[in-house]
Structures are given as structure tokens and as C-alpha cells.
Amino acid sequence: xxxxxxxLPTLSVQEGDNSIINCAYSNxxxxxxxxxxxxxxxxxxxxxxxxxxxxxxQGQRVTVLLNKxxxxxxxxxxxxxxxxxxxxxxxxxxxxxxxxIPTFGRGTSxxxxx
Amino acid sequence: xxxxxxxxxxxxxxxxxxVTLRCSPKSGHDTVSWYQQALGQGPQFIFQYYEEEERQRGxxxxxxxxxxxxxxxxxxxxxxxxxxxxALYLCASSLMGSSYNSPLHxxxxxxxxxx
Numbered sequence: 001x002x003x004x005x006x007x008l009p010t011l012s013v014q015e016g017d018n019s020i021i022n023c024a025y026s027n028x029x030x031x032x033x034x035x036x037x038x039x040x041x042x043x044x045x046x047x048x049x050x051x052x053x054x055x056x057x058q059g060q061r062v063t064v065l066l067n068k069x070x071x072x073x074x075x076x077x078x079x080x081x082x083x084x085x086x087x088x089x090x091x092x093x094x095x096x097x098x099x100x101i102p103t104f105g106r107g108t109s110x111x112x113x114x
Numbered sequence: 115x116x117x118x119x120x121x122x123x124x125x126x127x128x129x130x131x132x133v134t135l136r137c138s139p140k141s142g143h144d145t146v147s148w149y150q151q152a153l154g155q156g157p158q159f160i161f162q163y164y165e166e167e168e169r170q171r172g173x174x175x176x177x178x179x180x181x182x183x184x185x186x187x188x189x190x191x192x193x194x195x196x197x198x199x200x201a202l203y204l205c206a207s208s209l210m211g212s213s214y215n216s217p218l219h220x221x222x223x224x225x226x227x228x229x
Contacts, residue, residue: 043204043220089156104156
């Protein structure tokens with residue numbers, strides 16, 4: 001089965017609220033994690049990544065948290081906007097040594113209500 | 115700077131036929147990976163090409179084959195199409211051997227419908 005999964009298939013929030021999308025992974029050897037955003041009719045777009053030697057990384061309006069103890073990853077989006085509506089995927093890297101082949105989970109659909 | 119481009123954007127084929135999808139990687143990238151994304155699912159890894167060779171392969175049958183050209187562009191071929199092959203086929207490029215993991219850059223995919 002898949003080693004990466006998401007707790008919530010759909011998340012609905014109000015514009016301006018903060019959003020938190022969660023992800024569980026099972027491969028303890030994974031050392032690199034990535035969040036992708038996929039809008040309708042488009043390919044996944046890189047949002048933010050984090051290495052296993054970190055527990056937090058911040059970008060513009062987004063923060064990724066990594067808890068290796070419980071194999072949990074989360075994506076926090078501050079002040080969510082309608083343009084953030086999309087499917088969000090977490091992915092873990094399964095091939096160290098330069099060959100980057102992320103494994104994707106099922107995805108969470110984020111719906112932002114104006 | 116052009117990103118990853120894929121062609122065609124949509125394709126309809128009949129069971130048993132063969133199909134070829136094409137991908138041009140982002141400028142500066144040398145590695146191409148192909149993914150299959152069924153409706154409502156995450157992308158599933160098919161294979162990865164680097165230096166014109168298949169380097170890694172996912173759990174897909176031999177009906178799925180590929181090629182990478184000297185200019186780093188790539189093709190995905192699927193023979194003896196089945197209804198279950200209907201999906202969005204995504205191409206992603208990256209740079210092999212970076213000092214850090216290089217996130218994949220995806221194209222917008224080819225939507226294949228098998229009837």
C-alpha cells in the first residue's frame with residue numbers, strides 16, 4: 001500500500017483563516033518531504049520542502065512541520081485566500097543518493113470560502 | 115524560461131491501440147520522470163530517465179516504456195491500451211546529482227481517455 005497518506009480528504013475554511021493540512025508517512029528511512037499544490041487542470045506545483053534533519057521550515061505564508069517521532073507532516077497556510085483552493089499532496093523521497101523519486105499520498109482538497 | 119511542456123494535452127484512444135506522449139523538461143534539467151494520476155488519486159511513479167537510460171521504475175507493466183533523447187526530452191509509450199490506462203499522465207523534470215534534493219517540476223499533463 002501507499003506509505004504516505006492524508007488524514008482529511010477535504011478541508012473547508014473561510015477566507016482569512018489559517019489552514020492546516022496533515023499527512024502521515026510510514027517509511028522511517030524517508031529523508032526528504034515535499035508539499036505540492038495541484039489546481040484543476042494543472043500539474044502539481046512545488047510549495048515547500050523539508051529535510052529530515054529539520055522540524056520546521058517557513059516560506060511565504062506557508063510553514064511545514066515535521067515530527068519524525070510520530071511520522072507526521074503538516075502544512076500550515078496563513079491567511080488562506082480563495083486562490084489557495086486546490087488539492088494538496090505531501091510526498092516523501094524514497095531514493096536517496098541523487099535519484100529523487102517522491103511517493104505521493106492521496107491528497108487533500110482545500111476549499112476556501114470567500 | 116520555459117517550464118515543463120507536454121503534448122498533446124488531450125488524447126482519446128481505443129482499447130488495444132498504442133499511444134506516445136511527449137515531454138520537454140525545464141531548461142537546465144537533465145532528468146525526466148513520468149507519473150500516472152488517476153482521477154481523485156495522487157500521482158503514481160512510472161519510471162525515471164537520466165542520461166538516456168531508464169534509471170528507476172515503478173510498479174507498472176512492460177506495456178509502459180519510454181525513451182529519453184540527447185536533448186533530455188522524453189517520450190512515454192503505452193502499448194495494448196486498457197480502459198484502466200485512462201488517466202492524467204504527468205511528466206516531471208529535475209536535476210540529477212544536485213548538492214541538495216531537487217524538487218520535481220511538473221508539466222500540466224496529458225489527459226488520456228481509453229474507450
